[in-house]
Amino acid sequence: MNKKNKRKMIFANKIHREIFLLILMASLLPSLIITFSLYYLIFGVTATQFAFPEAIAYNIIPAARKVRMILLASFPTSILLILTLAYKITHRIIGPFDRIIRELDECIEGKKERHIRVRKTDKFWPLVDKINKLLDKCKK
Numbered sequence: 001m002n003k004k005n006k007r008k009m010i011f012a013n014k015i016h017r018e019i020f021l022l023i024l025m026a027s028l029l030p031s032l033i034i035t036f037s038l039y040y041l042i043f044g045v046t047a048t049q050f051a052f053p054e055a056i057a058y059n060i061i062p063a064a065r066k067v068r069m070i071l072l073a074s075f076p077t078s079i080l081l082i083l084t085l086a087y088k089i090t091h092r093i094i095g096p097f098d099r100i101i102r103e104l105d106e107c108i109e110g111k112k113e114r115h116i117r118v119r120k121t122d123k124f125w126p127l128v129d130k131i132n133k134l135l136d137k138c139k140k
Helices: 012-048 053-110 126-140
Strands: none
Touching: 012 053, 053 126
16 A cells, blocks of 8 residues: 555554444443433433323423533534543554564564654654664664
C-alpha cells in the first residue's frame, strides 16, 4: 500500500478497528441499558402509584415526552463524543505501532541506520526512545 494513501484510511489496521469496535460496544451497551431502565422507571413506577387510568395518562405522557427529548439529544451526542475521543486515542497508539514495526524491519534489513521517529504526542514515545538508545549502543 502506498504510504500517502495510508493516512486516508479510516482505520490504520485490523488492531485499530478491533480496539475501536470494543470501545463502541463498551459505550453503546451501557447507554442503551440506562435508556431502557429510565423508561421502565418512569412508566412502571409511575403507573403503579396511580389507581385511575386517566391520572396515569395525564402524568406519564408529558413526562415521557420530556425524557424522550432529553434522551434523543444526549444519547447521540455523548456516543459521538466518546467515539471521537476513542478514535483519536487509538490512532495515537496504532499509528506509531505500525511505524515502529516497519522501521525496525528496515533496520534489520540494513536499509535504515537512523533513529526511529514518532511524534512526541504518540503513546509509544518512551518505547521508541529506548529502542533508539539500544540501536545507538548496538552500532558501537
